[in-house]
Amino acid sequence: MEKERLVAFSDGVIAILLTLMVFNMKPPDSAAWSSITNLVPEFLIYLLSFVYIAIYWNNHHHMFQTVTRVNGKILWANTHLLFWLSLIPLTTTWMWQHHQSPAPVALYGVVLLMASLAYYLLQKCIVKNQGDGSLLAQAIGRDVKGKISPLLYVTAVLTALVSPHMSLVFYTFVALMWLIPDRRIERTIH
Numbered sequence: 001m002e003k004e005r006l007v008a009f010s011d012g013v014i015a016i017l018l019t020l021m022v023f024n025m026k027p028p029d030s031a032a033w034s035s036i037t038n039l040v041p042e043f044l045i046y047l048l049s050f051v052y053i054a055i056y057w058n059n060h061h062h063m064f065q066t067v068t069r070v071n072g073k074i075l076w077a078n079t080h081l082l083f084w085l086s087l088i089p090l091t092t093t094w095m096w097q098h099h100q101s102p103a104p105v106a107l108y109g110v111v112l113l114m115a116s117l118a119y120y121l122l123q124k125c126i127v128k129n130q131g132d133g134s135l136l137a138q139a140i141g142r143d144v145k146g147k148i149s150p151l152l153y154v155t156a157v158l159t160a161l162v163s164p165h166m167s168l169v170f171y172t173f174v175a176l177m178w179l180i181p182d183r184r185i186e187r188t189i190h
Contacts, residue, residue: 001070006078007061013082014057020089021049042096048168048175049092052112055178056085056119062185066135067126074129077122084115105167106160112171113153120146139188149174 025046028035060081067074091111095104123146127137140146156170 001075003064003067003070006070006075007064010060010078010082011057014053014060014085017053017085017089018050021046021053021092024089024093041099045092045096045099045168048172049088051175051179052115053085053088055175056081056115059119059178063123063126063136065189066130066139066185068130071129073125074122077118077125081115081118081122084111084118087111088115099168100164102161102164105164106157109153109157109160109167109171112174113150113157116146116149116153120150135188136185139185141184145177149177 025039025042028039088111091104091108095108098104123136123140127134127140130136152170152174156167156174159170160167
């Protein structure tokens with residue numbers, strides 16, 4: 001099967017998710033500059049979620065540069081990833097409304113954890129389809145960030161039950177870790 005339809009569909013879903021998040025934000029109640037300060041926590045949570053979705057889009061784009069063909073397992077694994085990413089706007093909205101409460105912050109982490117596991121599953125399906133000598137298999141290598149991230153998400157989810165703010169620090173750290181461009185695939189392709 002051609003990979004272009006899968007990539008185009010994924011790009012469209014991700015674009016819609018980013019749009020949904022911004023539509024969920026509410027403007028300040030007054031026209032005073034001081035009313036903006038009330039939106040700072042909401043904006044920072046929105047920014048974190050925007051960065052997460054952008055990281056997934058970027059890595060998805062790079063990963064599919066290595067793919068020559070797709071099969072049904074890859075299509076379903078990709079849909080599985082998109083499902084978890086589609087929950088980010090919902091959990092983002094709930095978290096910015098109650099960012100000091102354990103449940104919304106923990107659920108946000110569960111969604112991030114599940115998205116990371118779904119991405120890992122998608123990688124594995126692609127490698128199985130393309131072979132152990134494929135470009136993606138070579139590029140992934142030991143995948144230290146990919147193995148550390150789920151552990152940090154689990155830690156953050158458990159931390160949210162005690163300290164939601166500390167949990168947000170963990171989520172931010174993982175995002176910053178992935179924000180640093182990963183050149184493995186680019187190096188392998190070139």
